[in-house]
Amino acid sequence: MNEHATVSLSIEPERYELREARAYVFELTRRDLFKFLGAGALFFCANTKTIALQESGRGQRRGDDMPKDIGAWLHIGEDGKITVFTGKVEVGQNIRTSLAQAVAEELHAPVSQIELVMGDTLLTPYDMGTFGSRTTPTMNLQLRKVSAAACDLLKDIAAKNWSIERDRLAAANGKIVDPISKNSATYGELLKGREIAQIIPDQDPLLPATEWRVAGKSLAKADGRDFVTGVHKYPSDQKLPGMLYGKVVRPSKFQATLISADTTAAEKMPGVIVVRDGDFIGVAAPSEEIASQAAAAIKTEWKAEPQPSSKNIFDYLRKNPERRESTNSPADQGAQATVRGSGQQLLATYTVEYIAHAPLEPRAALAEWEGDKLTVWTGTQRPFGVREELAAAFHIPQESVHVLMPDTGSAYGGKHTGETAIEAARLARAAKKPVKVVWTRKEEFTWAYFRPAGVIDIRASVDSSGRLEHWEFTNFNSGGSGLNTPYAAEVRNEKFQPTKYPLRQGSYRGLAATANHFARESFMDELAHQAKMDPLEFRRKNLKDERLRAVLEAAAKKFGWPGVKKSSEQGFGIAGGFEKGGYVATCAEVTVDRSSGSVRVARLVTAFECGAIVNPDGLRNQVEGANIMGLGGALFEAIEFEDGRILNAAFSKYRVPRFKDVPAIETVLIDRKDLPSAGAGETPIVGVAPAIGNAIFNATGVRLRSLPMVPNGLRIS
Amino acid sequence: MARVISLLVNDTPSKVDADARSSLLSILREQLELTGTKYGCGEGQCGACTVLIDGVAHRSCLTPAADAEGKAITTIEGLAKNGRLHPLQEAFLAEEAMQCAYCASGMIMSAVGLLQTDANPTESKIKDSLEGNVCRCGTHPRIVAAVQRAARIMKGGTS
Numbered sequence A: 001m002n003e004h005a006t007v008s009l010s011i012e013p014e015r016y017e018l019r020e021a022r023a024y025v026f027e028l029t030r031r032d033l034f035k036f037l038g039a040g041a042l043f044f045c046a047n048t049k050t051i052a053l054q055e056s057g058r059g060q061r062r063g064d065d066m067p068k069d070i071g072a073w074l075h076i077g078e079d080g081k082i083t084v085f086t087g088k089v090e091v092g093q094n095i096r097t098s099l100a101q102a103v104a105e106e107l108h109a110p111v112s113q114i115e116l117v118m119g120d121t122l123l124t125p126y127d128m129g130t131f132g133s134r135t136t137p138t139m140n141l142q143l144r145k146v147s148a149a150a151c152d153l154l155k156d157i158a159a160k161n162w163s164i165e166r167d168r169l170a171a172a173n174g175k176i177v178d179p180i181s182k183n184s185a186t187y188g189e190l191l192k193g194r195e196i197a198q199i200i201p202d203q204d205p206l207l208p209a210t211e212w213r214v215a216g217k218s219l220a221k222a223d224g225r226d227f228v229t230g231v232h233k234y235p236s237d238q239k240l241p242g243m244l245y246g247k248v249v250r251p252s253k254f255q256a257t258l259i260s261a262d263t264t265a266a267e268k269m270p271g272v273i274v275v276r277d278g279d280f281i282g283v284a285a286p287s288e289e290i291a292s293q294a295a296a297a298i299k300t301e302w303k304a305e306p307q308p309s310s311k312n313i314f315d316y317l318r319k320n321p322e323r324r325e326s327t328n329s330p331a332d333q334g335a336q337a338t339v340r341g342s343g344q345q346l347l348a349t350y351t352v353e354y355i356a357h358a359p360l361e362p363r364a365a366l367a368e369w370e371g372d373k374l375t376v377w378t379g380t381q382r383p384f385g386v387r388e389e390l391a392a393a394f395h396i397p398q399e400s401v402h403v404l405m406p407d408t409g410s411a412y413g414g415k416h417t418g419e420t421a422i423e424a425a426r427l428a429r430a431a432k433k434p435v436k437v438v439w440t441r442k443e444e445f446t447w448a449y450f451r452p453a454g455v456i457d458i459r460a461s462v463d464s465s466g467r468l469e470h471w472e473f474t475n476f477n478s479g480g481s482g483l484n485t486p487y488a489a490e491v492r493n494e495k496f497q498p499t500k501y502p503l504r505q506g507s508y509r510g511l512a513a514t515a516n517h518f519a520r521e522s523f524m525d526e527l528a529h530q531a532k533m534d535p536l537e538f539r540r541k542n543l544k545d546e547r548l549r550a551v552l553e554a555a556a557k558k559f560g561w562p563g564v565k566k567s568s569e570q571g572f573g574i575a576g577g578f579e580k581g582g583y584v585a586t587c588a589e590v591t592v593d594r595s596s597g598s599v600r601v602a603r604l605v606t607a608f609e610c611g612a613i614v615n616p617d618g619l620r621n622q623v624e625g626a627n628i629m630g631l632g633g634a635l636f637e638a639i640e641f642e643d644g645r646i647l648n649a650a651f652s653k654y655r656v657p658r659f660k661d662v663p664a665i666e667t668v669l670i671d672r673k674d675l676p677s678a679g680a681g682e683t684p685i686v687g688v689a690p691a692i693g694n695a696i697f698n699a700t701g702v703r704l705r706s707l708p709m710v711p712n713g714l715r716i717s
Numbered sequence B: 001m002a003r004v005i006s007l008l009v010n011d012t013p014s015k016v017d018a019d020a021r022s023s024l025l026s027i028l029r030e031q032l033e034l035t036g037t038k039y040g041c042g043e044g045q046c047g048a049c050t051v052l053i054d055g056v057a058h059r060s061c062l063t064p065a066a067d068a069e070g071k072a073i074t075t076i077e078g079l080a081k082n083g084r085l086h087p088l089q090e091a092f093l094a095e096e097a098m099q100c101a102y103c104a105s106g107m108i109m110s111a112v113g114l115l116q117t118d119a120n121p122t123e124s125k126i127k128d129s130l131e132g133n134v135c136r137c138g139t140h141p142r143i144v145a146a147v148q149r150a151a152r153i154m155k156g157g158t159s
Helices: A030-038 A048-053 A095-107 A135-162 A187-191 A224-228 A264-268 A288-296 A310-319 A383-394 A419-431 A441-447 A513-530 A535-541 A546-559 A616-635 A688-700 B024-031 B087-094 B104-117 B123-130 B140-154
Strands: A074-076 A082-086 A114-118 A170-172 A175-177 A184-186 A244-248 A257-262 A273-277 A280-285 A299-303 A344-352 A364-370 A373-378 A401-404 A435-438 A454-462 A468-476 A491-497 A570-579 A582-592 A599-609 A664-670 B003-009 B012-018 B050-053 B056-059 B072-074
Touching (some): A135 A175, A224 B087, A224 B104, A280 A419, A383 A401, A419 A435, A513 A616, A535 A546, A546 A582, A570 A688, A582 A688, A616 A664, B050 B104, B104 B123
Parallel strands (some): A373 A401
Antiparallel strands (some): A344 A454, A364 A373, A364 A435, B003 B012, B050 B072
């Protein structure tokens, strides 16, 4: 049984937002349009196949590969300053730091001399986007290769300059040194500001992780001081001279079309520009406040069809399958397989509600036109994707669009799209001035996209010795990530069934791996209970994957599994899994107050292994953060909606984890220097919900099969 | 109607245009270009916009700018003195108490307010007083550790 084959590399099955129609189809004005067409516009159509296959590189201009010349990625100034160019972006996962470590390591240069230019569509090589935990396995590796090649080249130049054997030269601390003559020259002196046009060799021996000196060690967040002093300019902080503030008038419901709009009052307000183009209606004004007042003064009438509500969402998903059915079980025995075997059968249904990313910085963009050239500063995980969206929206070639991505106030998979970029650009086009659009919290909670709701059916049988015989698993709507069980069942049938869905939905940290692990690892607990086995022992018995076994055992050891209850209110749970090259196991301790029904998570112990660790403290930070974010979705986060409206679009109504919710968190990192480094931002989230659910069962005997598990406390019947 | 009001921000007096509804947050960000104070929710639920007014932590998104007239306002930009970081800023760096760091200025300003009323807060009191500040990246344990570290520094102890 191939247990690794399902690690998703570049295609995210739930990237539903890529299939949606454009939110606005701008007509602009006829004059505008003719001018663009007259200029000989080039239209670049997104080639899905190409995008699926390649992730970085200037694919759309120069074939499918990443640029092969060092100079596309790295420049060394005469002053020795090293500038690195990558299309990846910084949203708090601290890759600005870990990528600099990779460069420092292979280039033998101090981190302090390295600066990264990130997510700038003019300056950096094409990149599909920052998602899927792909930065470490791909970009880190790429920049190591680039840096190693640059270092070799610097040695060549020094050897030539000094007319000596190249092999005796060493590189250290930003210099090439000849240990015999004691000659040395800085990289800046050797290159004299020249571009490095050299090609990156296919095979360049990189330093093994066991020899790392800069990578493999903790390094603080790059430019940390700018963040604690308020100096750093996030997308929403950007400003240009003469800039106006934009506000979009929102429809009454999702999928609504504009019937009529009365803009007279808004147009009379001083300095206010009103733009109506198809279903788009918005304003630009000299201040945020006036823009809000002007938008509120526009009277609109919308028309929309009745839409499903959160109260009946699971029924809706189950009853509305889409014909497209993706089954990605490597050991699929066919959809006709039925549960068989001698053992006891068990079946259960799990559900997961829609939840919001709620990045603390809402979507924001500043757009400026110079003639037909458009520049946009925006917070997005896909600056090149936003460039495509803008080019399509304004009927201009991608060359005319420049997207820049200042380090952004988080995303968690929620900023793959360019809504504010398009809105700001449309308003700026009409205003003939730069326009900034920053979504309100209510807009962010309403008009962004959500982590999909889902229904998961599982049926399995276990023989008398505690071995899984049959495993049948169907996920409706939430997605295919983490669909396949790592446990060795004789017969497996696992499928993801896409359905119609009522809300805009897309990527979220860990994608559907959270839903699928919640269902699977809770159900494994149910099976263990039925087989009267310890949950850890039951997993071990059915597990062949040594890396998963290692994290389960490490977490259990640190936690003190199976634990000794100090009171009947206490419960302990364990869960594990793997996804995106990372292996995780989580143990939870909960306390349930039987009279009030309140559930407190007291302790979470997580063991994580993602190959060779690049930045241990950075990794620890990510694991802790995933635990806390996971806690929200496990216990109380849920989007409530009714007939095309969100009912809890505010932090006062949508509960996110706060200080008093946060348990003691202990992290065990397993550093496998013999394995390639995998990404780590997502996978540590997947064990949190099932570990907590299993602990609640252990405390109370109540099995919770819906996320969030206790939005209003636990009802113990 | 807009009128000119005088604000004292980070020891610097300035005149700004504000009407009765203008929030201190929008004035700081739009007119004084002090963008270290962040918008997060506009309803006082996330703490990203926290500033000190006469030494007390306030949500600037809910504070009319006119109410702050004649009072001493401190934003994150005014915390360091002569290039020397405030102990809380030092502590946030030392504990790596941030990921995207968008919440950091509000967290730091809230914690400055706390340490001015209680130089030696318990862990539980720190959590209580930061309960209204949201960090979506989940750096809460590090933030608590940073406040404890800052308290030690401010008492003159070693960090």
